[in-house]
């Protein structure tokens with residue numbers, strides 16, 4: 108009892124001491140932070156910024172152990188780049204986060220130099236993507252990244268990139284597949300396939316048409332299906348009907364996989380991934396069992412109906428039959444490729460269709476360009492793709508949508524001391540740049556009167572009108588380093604030409620065959636920033652639309 112009383116009587120003074128101790132601790136922490144900030148600021152200002160080779164200064168920060176924690180980047184990344192401290196910095200800087208230093212590359216000439224480097228590597232990113240997102244086994248990922256693996260004999264390994272032999276080989280095969288005649292054939296197959304699907308759909312969209320509660324479903328079910336058929340032949344979808352839904356969930360869940368989200372918290376995402384990998388494996392097993400090198404007819408480019416293209420057939424044959432990779436790992440690798448071939452392109456095409464149908468004047472201009480790009484052969488219409496992709500307003504819609512919505516983070520690791528213009532970065536450091544500062548640079552993209560602010564969709568940014576012509580021309584002048592949806596230099600996207608074809612062909616067929624009311628509020632049409640940094644961002648809301656078969660071809 109006495110001791111209890113003692114306890115009670117000493118309680119107020121204990122509480123007072125505790126509070127005083129906390130107050131001192133806070134004051135001490137604040138003092139340390141301010142001193143730390145002042146020291147890092149003084150060092151930042153003292154770093155010579157004039158005499159090359161210069162060392163990127165460390166960004167001043169308050170918290171010694173934590174470093175610079177960019178809160179705003181996680182809440183509103185576009186504002187972070189356009190109004191935060193980084194918007195003022197036009198040269199490389201060093202940022203310390205949890206004891207690690209990262210080099211942030213700012214300023215368009217530095218970004219171009221960064222992306223042009225052939226001695227920096229993105230292997231870590233590729234390996235993580237294949238392992239985390241595509242479910243490839245550690246053993247296969249390690250083999251792909253191993254310097255001691257040998258490429259097929261016919262492949263003359265040119266060390267033009269800091270990539271392990273199998274990555275370099277795979278990349279060169281992809282570039283060959285997506286260039287020249289192969290790309291042209293792919294484009295033709297895509298158009299024919301999508302035209303058939305749209306015609307079939309159109310028959311149901313007569314009268315008042317069809318209201319789609321989620322317009323994106325049209326793209327998932329028909330546009331993605333046409334894309335997969337045109338690349339893989341009809342076998343993939345015929346053997347796995349309905350896999351396009353799972354495929355889209357897979358594409359949409361990339362951040363979930365990359366953040367190591369436990370399976371139990373995202374069962375739908377992991378189930379979709381397994382379904383897609385299994386579907387690709389089923390298709391490839393069927394194709395390899397049915398393709399016979401002696402009897403299967405090949406077209407003039409060596410493509411066959413089982414594999415859809417020589418590209419998939421030869422990759423499978425080399426990786427699985429010659430090098431002994433597991434067919435499931437091969438399926439993971441192709442799922443990764445199909446992700447690259449579909450995710451960004453579908454999102455951008457979706458936006459372009461929405462933008463054009465929301466603006467009557469733009470819709471009429473686009474319809475006129477599509478008419479000028481259409482050929483009639485034996486009564487049937489066909490697009491002249493070479494003419495279509497040169498149409499100025501169509502190109503401007505494509506480019507402007509990518510400027511506004513494509514936000515890519517470019518990460519590389521230096522494999523030797525590297526010079527970015529006149530800044531020196533040591534070996535084994537991470538360099539990061541984003542497309543966002545260039546894409547959202549209002550000085551470059553917005554007119555002085557700011558009638559079309561940089562955060563609004565306005566294809567006129569890419570059009571030039573000359574006095575002697577009514578028709579504008581498409582132009583990208585002075586935007587080097589500030590329009591980077593496909594990257595630049597050494598790792599430039601090999602699918603960029605096909606991406607344009609995909610978007611413009613889809614747009615042409617949609618405006619030609621349908622009337623469409625976009626039933627969405629402007630709030631729904633804001634960008635969903637949750638996937639910032641991985642490419643084209645989707646809309647934040649669900650967009651409904653009414654599609655009606657078009658009668659008037661005036």
Ligand code: HEM
Nearest residue numbers: 278281447448451452455515592593594598600601602606
């Ligand atoms: C609007 C659509 C697209 C965008 C915005 C886009 C963007 C990009 C970007 C930013 C890169 C990486 C560049 C770098 O790291 O420096 C890339 C790489 C790649 N893209 Fe695209 N891409 C698109 C469409 C496509 C299409 C349609 C395909 C295939 C048909 C494709 C296949 C690839 C592949 C295979 C790579 C990796 C290349 C390699 O590692 O060698 N992309 N893309």
